[in-house]
Amino acid sequence: MNEPAPQRRAHRIRLARYALTATATAGLALTALVPAPSTASAAPRPDAVQQHLDALVKEDGLPAALATVKGRDSRSRTYTAGVGDLATGARVPVDGQVRAGSNTKAFTAVVVLQLVAEGRVGLDTAVDTYLPGLLRGDGFDGRQITVRQLLQHTSGLPDYMDAPALADFTAVQYRYFEPRELLDGALAQKALFPAGTGWMYSNTNYLVAGLLIQKVTGRPFGEEVTRRVIDRIGLRHTYFPVTGDMTIHEPHPHGYLRTAPDAPLVDYTAMDSSMAWAAGAVVSTNTDLNSFYGALLTGRLLPAAQLAEMRTTVAAELLGPGIRYGLGIQSRPLPCGGLVWGHGGTAASYRTRGGVTEDGRAVNIAVTAIPDAPTARRMTDAIDTALCR
Numbered sequence: 001m002n003e004p005a006p007q008r009r010a011h012r013i014r015l016a017r018y019a020l021t022a023t024a025t026a027g028l029a030l031t032a033l034v035p036a037p038s039t040a041s042a043a044p045r046p047d048a049v050q051q052h053l054d055a056l057v058k059e060d061g062l063p064a065a066l067a068t069v070k071g072r073d074s075r076s077r078t079y080t081a082g083v084g085d086l087a088t089g090a091r092v093p094v095d096g097q098v099r100a101g102s103n104t105k106a107f108t109a110v111v112v113l114q115l116v117a118e119g120r121v122g123l124d125t126a127v128d129t130y131l132p133g134l135l136r137g138d139g140f141d142g143r144q145i146t147v148r149q150l151l152q153h154t155s156g157l158p159d160y161m162d163a164p165a166l167a168d169f170t171a172v173q174y175r176y177f178e179p180r181e182l183l184d185g186a187l188a189q190k191a192l193f194p195a196g197t198g199w200m201y202s203n204t205n206y207l208v209a210g211l212l213i214q215k216v217t218g219r220p221f222g223e224e225v226t227r228r229v230i231d232r233i234g235l236r237h238t239y240f241p242v243t244g245d246m247t248i249h250e251p252h253p254h255g256y257l258r259t260a261p262d263a264p265l266v267d268y269t270a271m272d273s274s275m276a277w278a279a280g281a282v283v284s285t286n287t288d289l290n291s292f293y294g295a296l297l298t299g300r301l302l303p304a305a306q307l308a309e310m311r312t313t314v315a316a317e318l319l320g321p322g323i324r325y326g327l328g329i330q331s332r333p334l335p336c337g338g339l340v341w342g343h344g345g346t347a348a349s350y351r352t353r354g355g356v357t358e359d360g361r362a363v364n365i366a367v368t369a370i371p372d373a374p375t376a377r378r379m380t381d382a383i384d385t386a387l388c389r
Contacts (some may be wrong), residue, residue, distance in 0.1 A: 048386075053067060053081035066098070067286060068290055069362070070287075072360050098366045099282075099348075102280045105345075106293070111213050112327075117302065124146050131208070139193075153200060156192045157191065165166060168259075174272050188262045225334050229292070229301065229384070237289045239349070246271055247270055252269070269349065278345070289342075293341065310326050311329065341358075350366060351367050353376075
């Protein structure tokens with residue numbers, strides 16, 4: 001979900017910083033991506049998206065990169081580069097499952113907004129109404145923080161991922177955390193700013209949103225996400241891990257953690273994802289993530305009023321130039337015009353970026369180690385190529 005210390009702040013902008021980090025974040029006319037017809041005198045033009053993925057592996061040193069691009073004709077094209085397992089040299093599974101990190105926040109926000117549509121939650125109601133006494137700390141109080149502020153990262157709550165217990169990801173790879181234990185790591189810190197006076201990405205907001213969902217529905221968070229989102233739109237390769245499940249269920253590339261700039265990569269595929277919970281535990285594929293954001297943007301998951309609230313954004317330039325953050329979803333301007341909507345995510349050993357456009361183009365790219373800042377920018381370039389060519 002987040003990068004390991006000491007790289008965590010640099011890579012994420014808080015779990016994404018992205019979370020996104022942004023990027024957030026179905027599809028592009030495939031005629032723009034398919035090589036031009038060959039002639040007797042001309043070889044086929046190399047596929048631009050494949051070239052980007054190859055470069056992420058060969059030039060930037062990532063073990064693997066995967067992508068799915070969906071065109072305006074609703075046809076999808078998948079890509080792979082690199083190796084799926086550094087130990088065996090196994091091939092990268094086509095459209096393999098990955099830990100989707102903070103894309104989970106968009107799923108969480110959808111469930112909260114469905115509860116808003118049902119009249120069971122108020123967006124501008126204090127969190128304390130639903131979770132009395134939960135948020136009390138240095139500079140923050142649940143009586144002054146609204147549900148909207150949680151979903152938009154304007155609450156000022158400190159990030160539990162900055163707590164000492166999560167400073168070393170290798171020490172907690174197989175450790176189970178109760179959500180309240182994670183929350184205690186945030187409550188011991190000072191508020192980032194008074195509620196409603198600023199913007200800063202904090203995973204704690206979505207930890208609290210998950211607790212709110214459980215309190216209002218009386219059901220486990222993962223079951224609500226599965227019932228209300230995953231099953232509702234038929235995401236067959238997406239799931240929320242149950243307690244104790246440390247594996248990735250379907251064919252997948254291994255994910256790798258680098259604990260220091262010059263340290264060797266550590267296989268971090270298996271892990272207890274409870275440290276991410278409602279902020280980042282979902283497992284999915286590029287194709288399913290394209291389907292999720294496409295369904296979301298076209299109104300299959302939320303009534304029009306709640307979708308409009310979700311798409312009402314504030315400036316989030318810390319995530320990147322032009323990025324704005326709504327309620328669990330981000331927008332970013334494309335160089336060819338228009339916006340790409342999505343979220344993206346960072347797990348300990350995977351990063352995903354992508355999104356969908358208003359006219360149905362979509363792309364999602366996954367890599368199997370956390371990229372440095374220049375490499376992350378090249379991931380964004382690959383997304384822009386897929387959506388703009």
